[in-house]
Amino acid sequence: MSITVQIPTALRRLTAGTPSVVCSATNLSELFSHLDSQFPDLKPHLRDEAGETRRFLNIYVNEEDIRFLGGAAYSFQDGDEVLLVPSIAGGAE
Amino acid sequence: MGTSTYQLRCRECGKTYANQPRSICESCFSPLEVTYDYDSLRAHVSRDAFASRAPNMWRYRELLPLPAESQPSLPVGFTPLTSAPRLGEKIGSRRLFIKNDAVCLPTLSFKDRVVAVALANARSFGFEVVACSSTGNLANSVAAQAAREGFKAWIFIPSDLEPAKILGTQVYGAEVVRINGSYDHVNRLCSQIADEHRWGFVNVNLRPYYAEGSKTVGYEIAEQLGWRLPDNVVVPMAGGSLITKIKKAFDELILLKLVDPKPVKFFGAQAAGCSPISTAIKQYSSEIEPQRPKTIARSLAIGNPADGHYALQAINKSGGWAEDITDTEVVESIQLLAESEGVFTETAGGVTVGTARKLIHQDRILPDETTVICVTGNGLKTTDVLVDKYRSSSETAIAPKLAEFEAYLASKASLSSAVTETAAVGR
Numbered sequence: 001m002s003i004t005v006q007i008p009t010a011l012r013r014l015t016a017g018t019p020s021v022v023c024s025a026t027n028l029s030e031l032f033s034h035l036d037s038q039f040p041d042l043k044p045h046l047r048d049e050a051g052e053t054r055r056f057l058n059i060y061v062n063e064e065d066i067r068f069l070g071g072a073a074y075s076f077q078d079g080d081e082v083l084l085v086p087s088i089a090g091g092a093e
Numbered sequence: 094m095g096t097s098t099y100q101l102r103c104r105e106c107g108k109t110y111a112n113q114p115r116s117i118c119e120s121c122f123s124p125l126e127v128t129y130d131y132d133s134l135r136a137h138v139s140r141d142a143f144a145s146r147a148p149n150m151w152r153y154r155e156l157l158p159l160p161a162e163s164q165p166s167l168p169v170g171f172t173p174l175t176s177a178p179r180l181g182e183k184i185g186s187r188r189l190f191i192k193n194d195a196v197c198l199p200t201l202s203f204k205d206r207v208v209a210v211a212l213a214n215a216r217s218f219g220f221e222v223v224a225c226s227s228t229g230n231l232a233n234s235v236a237a238q239a240a241r242e243g244f245k246a247w248i249f250i251p252s253d254l255e256p257a258k259i260l261g262t263q264v265y266g267a268e269v270v271r272i273n274g275s276y277d278h279v280n281r282l283c284s285q286i287a288d289e290h291r292w293g294f295v296n297v298n299l300r301p302y303y304a305e306g307s308k309t310v311g312y313e314i315a316e317q318l319g320w321r322l323p324d325n326v327v328v329p330m331a332g333g334s335l336i337t338k339i340k341k342a343f344d345e346l347i348l349l350k351l352v353d354p355k356p357v358k359f360f361g362a363q364a365a366g367c368s369p370i371s372t373a374i375k376q377y378s379s380e381i382e383p384q385r386p387k388t389i390a391r392s393l394a395i396g397n398p399a400d401g402h403y404a405l406q407a408i409n410k411s412g413g414w415a416e417d418i419t420d421t422e423v424v425e426s427i428q429l430l431a432e433s434e435g436v437f438t439e440t441a442g443g444v445t446v447g448t449a450r451k452l453i454h455q456d457r458i459l460p461d462e463t464t465v466i467c468v469t470g471n472g473l474k475t476t477d478v479l480v481d482k483y484r485s486s487s488e489t490a491i492a493p494k495l496a497e498f499e500a501y502l503a504s505k506a507s508l509s510s511a512v513t514e515t516a517a518v519g520r
Binding site: 008010013056060065067068083086087 | 122
């Protein structure tokens with residue numbers, strides 16, 4: 001089983017320019033651990049001191065906000081595409 | 094033209110950046126905001142100087158992030174602030190005002206303010222293409238102002254948008270891309286596109302500059318009240334930016350000694366079918382849970398509001414509150430404002446008026462306080478929600494004969510007296 005994680009441009013200087021990562025994490029916690037070990041500089045950008053996902057980081061799984069899928073409790077499926085997207089929305093009223 | 098020195102600063106870690114198309118801090122991934130040198134500004138701004146200039150938002154140019162060479166040519170903003178005694182009587186406020194951005198130029202929504210500032214910066218950054226994700230009003234404004242300023246425009250919208258808002262974008266020659274998904278999907282896609290293409294996305298990489306345009310609503314309210322701040326402001330919330338920028342405007346006016354310090358309560362308005370911010374307020378939560386929007390107020394249908402956290406803080410710190418109303422109440426409120434004050438607003442304005450009524454009934458807004466309701470868009474763009482309300486009367490046509498008219502009048506009179514009698518019996 002493998003999932004693909006897309007790294008946004010804003011964070012690629014912390015991944016030596018790597019735009020995406022394939023790994024076998026089965027949930028969000030494992031995914032963060034995998035990224036932490038591969039890219040130590042990235043670590044503080046994903047979670048806060050309390051270990052929670054950073055407020056301005058949105059995580060999508062196959063187009064869907066992971067919070068709608070159960071958040072940390074969601075089990076990744078084989079082939080899932082995970083997007084890390086900074087929160088810069090706004091444009092409606 | 095007078096301009097000020099300004100730069101970008103991270104709202105969380107405080108790291109500063111020279112002016113550039115960037116909205117995220119590279120150190121902590123948090124949003125960037127434009128910041129000014131207020132000490133030097135204080136010597137260069139005055140009520141008289143502002144008042145002596147043309148009635149548009151550029152009269153506050155020192156307080157906006159405008160490149161030195163920019164020469165804004167459109168008379169954006171300075172929309173009417175009108176007292177609303179008839180509406181006030183109906184909903185229980187004796188000092189009620191409408192800030193009417195339904196007549197903001199050039200495209201009849203407050204989005205014209207933010208786009209005007211964004212495009213001035215897009216020009217100085219050398220962009221040839223400007224773009225946005227939008228629920229409609231922003232699309233109209235980017236398309237129109239891009240045409241006027243000579244940019245190519247790419248507009249990304251949810252596919253189910255109101256027809257008038259789609260047509261009102263295409264007419265300016267913009268490329269319109271309809272996306273199967275909600276606004277939140279469109280917005281996520283745009284942040285990915287902005288990563289790949291060197292385009293000026295007004296609400297992505299130009300966002301810090303863009304958002305500053307909203308402050309002019311606050312400056313105008315203060316000036317139009319005679320350089321005084323109101324007691325309460327009721328503001329619609331989608332991404333949550335506008336309410337924070339009106340607060341920033343008031344805070345700046347106090348800092349620059351242009352108004353006397355005074356507490357102002359900020360009240361946020363949402364539709365019940367998309368209410369992530371008002372829900373957090375009402376649950377006394379510091380976290381915003383995203384929602385899947387389901388409301389006719391499509392211009393407010395952002396389920397994952399980027400500035401929600403800051404809106405929440407602004408409201409709570411001010412002692413204000415937030416509420417939400419049903420779609421049925423939204424339509425009733427559009428009619429109530431139109432019938433009381435002759436102002437025809439879109440669904441978002443219905444949300445704001447209806448929410449103001451609810452807050453007054455909850456005694457969160459008191460009758461003798463000065464209250465400003467921010468109407469941000471024009472009703473001609475969302476007529477679809479009203480069609481059913483008037484179908485029966487518009488289907489009745491009569492011949493051009495006086496006798497027919499008299500008969501019509503008599504039938505109307507008997508109908509209304511029958512209604513009155515029924516009502517009397519009902520009592």
